[in-house]
Amino acid sequence: MKKRLFTPGPTPVPENVALAMAQPIIHHRNPEFIEIFARVNENLKYLFQTKQDVYTLTSSGTGAMEAAVANLFSYGDKVIFVNGGKFGERWGEICRAYGVEAIEVKIEWGRAVTPEEIKEQLKKYPDVKAVLVTHSETSTGVFTDVKELSRIVHENSDAVIVVDGITSVGAHELYMDEWGLDVVITGSQKGLMIPPGLSFIALSEKAWGMVERSNLPKYYFSLKKAKKALQNGDTPWTPAIALIVALDVALKMIKEEGLENIWRRHEKLSKAVREGCKAIGLKLFGEPPSYAVTAVYFPDGIDKKEFQRTLKYKYGVTVAGGQEHLKDKIFRISHLGYYDEIDIVGVISAIEMALLESGFDEFNPGDGVRAVQNVFAEYEKSKLTQNDDEKFLSCCH
Amino acid sequence: MKKRLFTPGPTPVPENVALAMAQPIIHHRNPEFIEIFARVNENLKYLFQTKQDVYTLTSSGTGAMEAAVANLFSYGDKVIFVNGGKFGERWGEICRAYGVEAIEVKIEWGRAVTPEEIKEQLKKYPDVKAVLVTHSETSTGVFTDVKELSRIVHENSDAVIVVDGITSVGAHELYMDEWGLDVVITGSQKGLMIPPGLSFIALSEKAWGMVERSNLPKYYFSLKKAKKALQNGDTPWTPAIALIVALDVALKMIKEEGLENIWRRHEKLSKAVREGCKAIGLKLFGEPPSYAVTAVYFPDGIDKKEFQRTLKYKYGVTVAGGQEHLKDKIFRISHLGYYDEIDIVGVISAIEMALLESGFDEFNPGDGVRAVQNVFAEYEKSKLTQNDDEKFLSCCH
Incomplete structure (x- = not known):
């Protein structure tokens, strides 16, 4: 029977992307792969509309969420997160697992947080380090206007705004730099049209400053290690090579369509x-x-x-x-x-x-x-x- | 030019395994995938020679090493690790990143630790929680007799033995249960013959007891979450589906050859x-x-x-x-x-x-x-x- 997938991850993989994965595997230190990875990194910047490097992690999207939390914050830091669905809720779970005090803005599932609600919380907790939100809440099909939220966060606090763009990147307008989004993450099996196994994260200068001060434990998801490796066009650990080869094809399709x-x-x-x-x-x-x-x-x-x-x-x-x-x-x-x-x-x-x-x-x-x-x-x-x-x-x- | 890969990861992917990845992607909650994953899990037990469940993580092998450390230990725990190469060294780096006191047994690169050296350290530090070793040290091409080390560890301490089997599983004799290995990990782009992006970990009853008491932060690599999910034949996060489909084919080949x-x-x-x-x-x-x-x-x-x-x-x-x-x-x-x-x-x-x-x-x-x-x-x-x-x-x- 013909398979027709209408699920929000995995999403259908274009035939030429799928076949790219079946090519003979190449070593990640081979010039051939280094060339592919360099092109992927350039095209990811286009996708995120950012001048910052976009880091490719071998994990599901949740791994990139954890990378954001473990790299930005320190023990006892206070953050605000919006829980308007299963994935918003996850921000809180990850923060709490790491000893970060997570203040919940609970939104009835099926509606979006308003800028006023965020403004109110920022007044109540002026010392929060970050506001964590979900651009497209996959569990409810609800869109949140992160452009406006970003404006509100920056006008009313020193906090950074951390955006789960797992099902929005490649579907919704998103200008990371122009909108002042400090952290944007996404996953591979979504708008990027490749199978699951990769996640992506980009950070603003301000967010990188927080990474320098963060004292939470991390190793595999260490963004400092990722940054150091990327200076040599590399990843700190063996990446999911076949998926990156597929990603290269998918990003070319994205660039071509615009x-x-x-x-x-x-x-x-x-x-x-x-x-x-x-x-x-x-x-x-x-x-x-x-x-x-x-x-x-x-x-x-x-x-x-x-x-x-x-x-x-x-x-x-x-x-x-x-x-x-x-x-x-x-x-x-x-x-x-x-x-x-x-x-x-x-x-x-x-x-x-x-x-x-x-x-x-x-x-x-x-x-x-x-x-x-x-x-x-x-x-x-x-x-x-x-x-x-x-x-x-x-x-x- | 024909490509001939003789690197210790990635290793060559059999043609039928590569083509399995190019099949139309299936959803991880579909009966079709659940059947594949159940078979994979059974065959992984055969590979590890264990009755314990083997957990599949979407990460490189380093992710499984981190999972072992973050799930077994608590702040300030003391462990012994053998550094006889780049990958032995990594055990120490991960432990220290998590605030675990890691006592180094430094071995000149190119030789293996002896049971006597371990015995001596266990006498010196009778309160260590674990001994972390590398079965096949990829950076030096040296083999360590973990069967004998396991005997020594269990005879002389209450510690668990944690084995990096990343380049040994599928190459060297390894009987996890019979030899009393408490934790064994491996990666996908090695003896398993599939591209990088998956890692694997299995724990003895005793190691699971430590998981219950561990207070180190973890979320993505939480083995408790993995255990709970596996009770429903599932993973806590979207797995690298295409790689698991490939793994299924590779494990069938392994079972067939014996x-x-x-x-x-x-x-x-x-x-x-x-x-x-x-x-x-x-x-x-x-x-x-x-x-x-x-x-x-x-x-x-x-x-x-x-x-x-x-x-x-x-x-x-x-x-x-x-x-x-x-x-x-x-x-x-x-x-x-x-x-x-x-x-x-x-x-x-x-x-x-x-x-x-x-x-x-x-x-x-x-x-x-x-x-x-x-x-x-x-x-x-x-x-x-x-x-x-x-x-x-x-x-x-």
Whole structure:
């Protein structure tokens, strides 16, 4: 059966990226690999929109989160973290595991923290060293405006802002340097379209200053060691070579399409998924929505297990279920990474058919798909208008 | 140019293993992956010769070393570690990074620690919690008899023995349970024949008891979290899925060949490399030799750079240089993992030709290769004798 993965990590791996991994393995000190790694490092800066080096760690995204905590902070440091979902919660867990005092801003799952809420906490705790947030909360499909949060943090404190961009990098607009984000992390099996096993972290000058003072124990995730190794174009430990070779191919694809185009594609596809779901009569969960993943309530009265089984075993479509208390309430459709218009038509069509076969029939077959295509048509129209404007400008200047 | 990798990690990846990685990515909570992971976990127990679970971490081997330290010990604990090379040294570095008092048994690079030396240290420091050793020291090509060390440690102390088996597992005889090894770790890009990015760790009951009491900070490498996840056939964080799919294929190959046969193959191939080198007039470094890697002195008077360039760019052969103070003194030929007789003939032949072309001609072309083939002939003969014995036994019982 054809496999169609609509999960927020792993995401589908392009065929040429997958085949790159199957090439004969090369040694990481070979000139051939050093050349690949140098190119990867340049392209990662483009991806993060930063002049800082982006460090590649061999770990899942959680490893990069731990690297941020263990390298920036010291025993007893106080930080604020936003818990609006499973991954926001993780910031707190990691800090506490390391003896960092983590002040929780608890947000009802399904909404985003507001700049005012952060401002309020910064007034209450003026001595915090950092504010840790999640750009796209994978567990709820909620987007947080980290550009605005960064402004608030820097205007109201000396704290750094640490951003989990694991499912936002490559989906949402993100300008690390311009927005003043001090730490940005991401993972490989997300917008980067390669299998899991690598994570990435970049730090501002200010964050590097904190690394110098940090006294928490670390070795494998030591960013000082990573920095020293990178000065020789190297990593401190043997990296996941095959994944870096794949990453090189994926980053070339990203550069070719262009970040702005990729962000716009994710905006469009995510809007199409939302409109498609609404047209079928499904209620969306979470606001404002992430461009990476759409969370949808199961409709009342359907056999949820049967619905998911039909999706998976009849149409080859894997979506993600809900996590924690949302386990049987929502399912999540990912559109992060290697997706196009026809993929979205496919997943909405599969959802329509699986719903009809599971006893939910409050819509006409094709309603969802029509809404999806309407969104694409709108974007096509706006692109034409945009092109006309460009033409106008270019003939008048 | 054909690539011929003779480095002690990464090691060559079998073609069917490489192609397994290029398959469409599957989700780690999919039944298909859960089945693969369950099989992998069973086969890893066979590899380690243990009834304990073997935990798969997404990291390089150093990550598993850190996992051992961070999970077993507490602040101020005292341990003994053997520094007979770069990787033994690493045990001490990790312990110290975590505030563990690490007593160094410094061994001249190129020889192995003796049981008496360990016994002496245990008498001197009766309160140590662990003895950390390296089974096959990759930087020097030296083998350490951990079976005997384990006996000594258990007879003379309450300490656990922690074994870095990164380049020994799959090359040297190792019976974790039978020998009383409390912790064994290994990496993926070694005897396991897959690309780097995974590491493995197994713990005895006694070591698990220490995990319960450990107060060092950890999160990503928390073995308690790994244990809890494995009870559901899962990992706490998204694993390097493509590498685990490759591992499944590699472990099937290992099971098919049989561990005893694999150990014997490594013994034979390593002996052939040593005899081949000696026949050319090269001096071996280190004693007793590891079956994973052979360290050889550069002969006097050759242009070392030219020699290595010729090997690499004319014959496609990558060997490893020396590390630290051995940088320009030795080179290392690995024969760990996916190698057979003809590979060894090839590497010795390439070394012969590169030496002749670099101004070293104190041998006749083919001397090394003849010695290699003589070793194979000896093994073939002993196998025949063995088979006759077996036949004799089977007809008489």
